Structures are given as C-alpha cells and as structure tokens.
Amino acid sequence: MFNDSCNLPLDTDTVGLTYIYSVIFTLGLPSNLLSLWGLYQLGRSGGGGCQLVYILNLLLSDLLQLLTLPLWILYLQGGHRWPYGQPACELVGYVFYVNVYASVMFLCLIALDRCLAVVYPLSSRGVRTVRVAAVAGVAVWTLTFLFCLCGLLPSVFDPQSLLCLEQYPVSPGYARFKIATAALGFLLPCAILGYTSARIGLTLQRSPSVSDHERHKIVGILVVITVNFMAVFGPYHLVGGYRFVSLLLTDEPCRLERSIFLVYRLCYGLTSLNTLLDPLFYIFLCSDARLELRRSLPCIKTQRALPRPSPQEEQRPQPPRSTSSKALWE
Template sequence: MTNESCNFSLDADIMGLTCIYSMSFSLGLPANMLSLWGLYQLGISTGGVQLVYLINLLLSDLLQLLTLPTWILYLQRGHNWPYGSIACNIVGYVFYVNLYASVAFLCLIALDRYKAIVRPLRSQGVRTVRVAWLSSLVIWTLTFFFCLGGLHSVFKQNLASYESRCLEQYPVSPRYACFKIATIVLGFLLPCCILGFTSTRIAMTLQNSPSTSDRDRRKIVGTLCIITVIFIIIFGPYHLVGSYKFVAYFLTDDRCGLEKSLFLTYRLCYGLTSLNNLLDPLFYIFLSNNIRKELRSMPCLRRRNCTPKEGTVTNLHLDQEDHM
C-alpha cells in the first residue's frame, strides 16, 4: 500500500506491530483479568488507597487491550480499516486515552507511596479511599478532554476524507504535531520527574529509617527502581523518537522525507507502549506474596476446591495508612 500524501510504503511495520500486539493481547488480557479478580477478592474496604489506583490502572490496561485485535486486523489488511471512520475514531481515541491514563495512575501510585513513607503524618487526611476515587475521576476526566481536544482535528479530517487508513496522515498537520509535543511534555517528561523525585526521596527515607528491616528496605527500593526502569523502557522510546520527529517537523521543509525516515522506528516504538499491559499486573500483583496466595486459590490455577482454607491471608500487603 502506498500513502497518497507522501508516497511511501506503509507495509514495513506490519510484521513487527502484529507480533507486538499479538503478544500483548494474548498474555496481557488473562494477566489483567486475573489481577482484577484478585483485587476484587480483597475488596475496597480492605485494600485502601493503593487498591483504588491499581484497579483503575488495570481497567485502563484492559480497555486498551480490547482495541488490539482491531489494530491487528487493520495491519493484516495492509493498513486498510474495514469498519468505517466513526469506529476508527472511537478505537483510536480509546487507545490514546488509556495509554496516558496508565501513565497518570502510575504517577498516583508513586505519589501515594511517597506520602505514606516520607510524609506519613501530614498525609493522613488526604490518603483516604474517597480522595483516591476522586483523584481517579479527575485523572479520567482530564485525560478524556485532553486527548479529545488534541485529536479533534484528526477525527474531523478522518470523517471528512476517510478512505481506508485509520488515523494515519503523512505528513501530520501542524496542530497534531503541537498536540504530540504537549503529550511528550505532560505525558512523559513530567511523569518521569515525578517518578524520579518520589523514588529518590523514598529511598533516602528508607535508608535512614531504623524501624525498617534491611530485607523490606531492599524490596521497596528495588520495587521503585523497577517501576522507573519499566516506565522508561516501555514509554521512553516512543516519546523520545516522537520528540525528535515533531520538533524536527517545524524545522524542516522536507516533511515527507522526515516521515519516511522515521516511519518504521516510530511505529514500532508506538507499538511497544502496549507492552505496559503485560508489566502492570506482573509487577504489582505477582511481587506481592498475599496476592500470589489469592490467585493460587482460583479454580483455573489449581485442581482442588478454590475455597481458601481458614487462615489464608487475603489482604493486600499495604501500609496501615492505606486502610483509611
């Protein structure tokens, strides 16, 4: 297939993105569903603030996962979208919203850990389940309208001149390029600063805390390091390549040449962001001993009766402040 605007082949990303999306969907869907089942068993009243953020994070992952089969079909049909322009806009919008909602909830989790460990007394009044749900609602609302405002021109053009491609325009419009620069700043650089700051302060506090055992200290610091590394590996390439692409967009006259040179790299980095759906449940769920016990009680994970024995721990291991 040849793009009519810039006249270059769009087939280079088909194999790579199909493999990435297929792996993300086939592994991420059951992992996220198992994780949500485990969190449901804990209950909001016992899980507290962290549980609220985890549920929202996993829900955003699941919503994004449900769009992947349509993208796989789109790729296999040679960048030919068979469902019409309205469905294209809806699916593309859901993917974008849940991508940046996931980033936001990761930041909320990091900030909550910071308040619980570094500012435990000062944060008691705000670290409540009610505030957590209100914060989650604010995140969904801001992400919804931010993406809607940024993608509005793309959706409008897609409805007016829809042919077969779904939200692929080469070269992009100046308004869309500005929107992408804004997402890089607000959706990647700012969260990186938040994660770096909270991780550093938590590590310093734990290092100077005599009441924390060496084992717990190493586990918490290691967990925070993994969060930061995963955030950079999964979201970093897409936003770094995008920052070069969309800044260079305003500095070059050969925009088609720029699009062609970065097409495969940018598209593969874009697909890489979907692997966040694999890492969220693996990181937050399977590193918790209590949730591993809860998941092992499921019928699909063992042959015996799924009813937990008396005395089985079913509460998520969180700080006492989380049960507020």
C-alpha cells in the first residue's frame, strides 16, 4: 500500500510494530494490573506516602496507553486504514499521546521527590506530602491535556486515505509541535533525571551512615532508570527531532519522509516499552509493594514471605518508618 501524497510504502512497518505492540500488551497488562493491586494494598496499610500518589498516576497513564495498543494493531493489519471513524481516531490518538507524556512527567516527579528525600530529608517534609503530590498530579494531567490538545487539533485523521495519527508530509504547525515535544518531553526530563541522580550520588558519597553496598545499590538503580528512559524515549525523540526540523528546512519533504519512514515508525513503537518496564523498576523493586502482593495473593509464594501480623500485634505501637536512603530505595 502506498500513500497518495508522498508515495510511501506504509506496509513496511506492519510486521515490526505488530510484534512490538503484541508483546508489550501481553506482558504489560498483567504487570500493570498486578502492580496496581500491590499499590492498592500498600495504600490500605497506610504506607507509600507521596511516592504512592506519583506511582499510581504513572501506572494509570501506562495502563491507558496499553489499552490503545490492540486498536493500533488492527490499524496496522488493515494496511494503515482506520475503520472506526474520525471521532474514535481522535480519541485514541489523543489518549495515546497524553499518556506517553504524562508518564514522562510523573517519572520526573518521582525523581525529584527522591532527590528531596535524600538531599533535604528534614526541610522537604512540608513539600513531600500526599496533598502536595495530589495537587502536582492534577497539574500534570491538566498541562499535558492542554499541551497535546493544542498540537493535535484540528484533527489527526485523514478522511480520504483513512490515516490515523499519520500525515505525510506533516504540516509546519504539527512539525513545530513535535519539536516542542522533543524538547519538553525528552531533553528537559533528561536534564531533570541527570541532575537528581548527580545530587543523590554526591549526597550518598558524603554520608557516613550509608555503607558502600547500599551506596552502590542506590546509584545502580539510578543509573538503570536513567538509561532505561534514554533507551526507550531517546531514539524516537532524536529521530523525530531530526525529521521535523529537516521538514521545516527542506524543499523535498516527501523524499525525506521516504528515507526516514521505517526508522521513525519503529522508534515510535518502542516508546510503548515504558508501559512494560515501569512496573518492573518502580513496583517490583519496592519491598513494601512486594510484601503486600505476597500477603494479598496466596498464589505468589516466596521463601521470604512474611505472615500478616495478629490483631494484638497490630494494636501495639510501631516504631516510625526509617527515612534513611536505604529505606527509601529498598
């Protein structure tokens, strides 16, 4: 199948993206649902704090993005023809984009919160509250909705070719919008993650109460999270940045679109990997969430599973949770 305006071989991405979306949906849906259940149980027990709010929002955005993948698979199998009409295309495309960038923003909030907890453990207590986290969550969703609304209007649907969320060549206004998303949705978060990782690393290096093993573990997790973010979102935004800047400068946009089509589309599909990796890095690395999963789901058996305390033990006064860097990252 070829696009009429730029003569693009649209079927070249069908096999690759279908496999990518199928694997991500098959593994990501149960992982996110299991993680949400663990967080729900953690919230019922009174744990988590503001981190719980941020991670819940992160998983919600991942789950909404995951639910759009079956429709994109059907769209690809139909030869890049959207059979469900313009309103459905606009809704699904809007939900996909909003949740991609909402998840990026919540990753930044999680990194900033952990930086405050380690670098300024006492003075940041007034900021690191559930109420502040809830307000920040509402602000992220609102700003992301408005930003994507400005970029995706008036429409992401072509009634003649039935292309959904695709345009070849793109309009200058849409190209500028995508350049802005590359700057705000990738470069700025990279700077935030790099800054918070450096501050946490320096603070731990100077802290005599943190052992070398704990320090290496925390820094290792920071490095893995940062590399994961760059590996998942970096190719799409870097290739996209080159594509859209070049489209604003070139006199032969269709030639550029043909040369970069397959690479750009595969990088676009890889961004959905965050919906599969987020539960692994932010839930299954959390000892409290794992403990609640073991308690609430008897089918999950591990050697270190702990029994639920008796009513008499629950009534005894418990010591406050540790606010050390080790407790925050285990």
